[in-house]
Amino acid sequence: MQLYEFLTHHQVEQIHEASLNMLEQVGIEFRYPPALEVLSKGGARVEGERVYLSPQLVESQIKKAPAQFTIYARNPDNDVVIGGDNIAFVPGYGAPFVTDMEKGRREGTLLDFQNFVKLTGASQFQDICSGMVIEPTDVPAERRHAEMIYTALKYSDKPIMGSAMGDKCARDSVRMASILFGNERELAQKPRMISILGSLTPLSYDDRMLGAIMEYARAGQPQLISTLAIAGATSPATMAGTLALQNAEILAGIVLTQLVREGTPVVFSGSSSNAEMRSGALSIGSPEMAINTAATAQMARYYNLPSRGGGAVSDAKAPDAQAAYESMMSLLMAQVSGINFVLHTAGIFESYNCMSYEKFIIDDEICGMVKKIKKGYEVNEDTLGLAVIKETGPGGHFLDKDHTLKHFRSEFYLPSLSDRDSFDDWQAKGSPLCMQSANQMFKEILAAYEAPELPEGADRELRKFIETL
């Protein structure tokens, strides 16, 4: 197996050099005094909020982050390894709106959040419970992060994500994990959550993100250091320039994590794309984003760090053909390029503004197909099947052969959603569109879902903690 590489090795080095050049000569703003202090102590040149990083400082710090790490789940069967030859899928994140075919588009609620946790828990292909699938607008802002973490812990036993809303929310996230999983030393040894913290392109980080970055680094919890540059709007209209800028920002963020706590697990996370130039708005279903995903995987490998990119992402407003082709493009590209962590693998569209119940089901099928491709196959005497081919000979068939019965279940992906019936059989069912079948399926899954029980005492303690907020 050989991964797809969009860039040549020389191009990777050109991008790296350009990024170091930016960090040394243009600098980057860290709008948070505690971060400035750490960076200054660590050897960076600090002028006001502008921080200049030398190539030596960058290169020496990023080496300290691990190439691979594990996020531990409530159920140990669901532990997830990030890095190496692994790929982890995490559903949509951060949408203000939610939609389904019956109720239409509306603001998200905690019940919607709970439903998406259940769909994640029920899925074979989603590995981590997304941190903020939708914004639950019916919960008071000061408790929103805590209710989401509680819901994720209660309704699924997969690993969770922490809040990205500043130092206090990060602290609350860690404390809630502590209630279930032990004290901070134990948490640091066996990380229980991952969070996504992003730069403010071009070339800055704000106090909210920096507060959370430093908090999670101190607690030894993994984080995605993430840049979403919008080519033509917040970064150059060239995808090479956008990649170089993205690279500089991610490296700067990682330097900070390692200065706070050497060995903090981080993911090199690039989700840059381009602007739709008529409006200046972000496009996430573009081939430019897929290209940037492939390039991001290569840059991360160059630094020997786990990578994040891609997703089942789309600019469509309905779970239709556009939603599907954009999502498959971006997700398959992530896989063949060797991305390790994919956020937004189910449900999101409308350029990150909306989560769709039907699209969640459609994307979960896409995830299954992409993971099947990743699995590869064995080539040996048995799988080459020379014996059964000789036995069958020209003009014969294999339907009833022992070799077929032995292998087909593990060799062939069995779709949950895709319709492979004949036209007549499909018509007899009422000619359902894929989105209609998905609508049926999400309701059936939610109706049948049984949440893995939380220990009663822990549940009570978590509720008590939330009440103090």
Place this chain on the structure above:
Amino acid sequence: MQLYEFLTHHQVEQIHEASLNMLEQVGIEFRYPPALEVLSKGGARVEGERVYLSPQLVESQIKKAPAQFTIYARNPDNDVVIGGDNIAFVPGYGAPFVTDMEKGRREGTLLDFQNFVKLTGASQFQDICSGMVIEPTDVPAERRHAEMIYTALKYSDKPIMGSAMGDKCARDSVRMASILFGNERELAQKPRMISILGSLTPLSYDDRMLGAIMEYARAGQPQLISTLAIAGATSPATMAGTLALQNAEILAGIVLTQLVREGTPVVFSGSSSNAEMRSGALSIGSPEMAINTAATAQMARYYNLPSRGGGAVSDAKAPDAQAAYESMMSLLMAQVSGINFVLHTAGIFESYNCMSYEKFIIDDEICGMVKKIKKGYEVNEDTLGLAVIKETGPGGHFLDKDHTLKHFRSEFYLPSLSDRDSFDDWQAKGSPLCMQSANQMFKEILAAYEAPELPEGADRELRKFIETL
């Protein structure tokens, strides 16, 4: 740039060895006396219709086929290079049915065929006019092949495909090309068509295909030597065994072409997939087919031959999300794996049984995105944009920079179909599904299409030829 490789180099060699073993020990049936004669004279051991090929014979013959060749178009701007770093897209082929959202599914007619030729002619992304997009059932069988070739020549000036329906139809195809492009010697020097000729899996070729293979080889016209093994039905349920069997059949076909005429341009063409085991029917939207596409590209490179695989293929019955995610999977996989020739890049679904007007438009967008990814980008001082990044600095924006205005048009793919509007703008348009926009578009394209004129004399001569059939 580095292509995706599904197999290791060792696995490629294992497949190769297994195929040679099959051809030498099991043999392959050629049900056509003239082919048996050529193979016997060429050094194969022939027993009845069973032909046994030694590794030496196979390896010495396949070396004679060119690694790259050109198919010449009526309009030289549309000449297509097959092989090397190139990828050629050709719309759907061989569907008995046709459908659109208004008229529904019905048998194909010559008018439908003409419409698809026009859509191909109008497309930026389709490179060759497919040979038998749909079966025009309103044309008498004896003239059907000729009417399709005439229609392809008349309504587009892209390269065409020849008929695969036996030696006589192949001869007619060559004669019609001759009317436009000169005598057989000239045709052999500048090939004007490519045809798809397939084995009958497992391990046989029938007289119709062999007649056409030999005819085209004599005329020096390129051909796809193609195998579609159905894992679990016509080949082992293991994809490795299916690949080995596919490989054996393609190699045997190529040996025949080179024995007929050394240097006949061929494409190593593998479109094997798996059976839906409940029904035994072919599935083409499966990840197994995508895997086989990637492996086929590698096998072809191992033999230094152009490859064919993948396509915008689907088992869906409507131009919905399933149609789109399956098509994007298969087409993007072909591209990242280095496939050179992709048949079925627009319109086909229902496991090759039906052409959809709306899906043609949807797939054409997919083709555009995939070609954009293939294009790659330059990394140099200008595209890295250090100057404009320095000028903009932290917190600035790039929307109005000269660098942006200079680059965005060539850097960003401009979609024709994909909707990137805001939710409100999309809703104001009536919330169109992708298939509805595609329905609009195909009608607009057909209404606006102006066919590139055929020289009047040639037109008359072609009609006269058809009347003799």
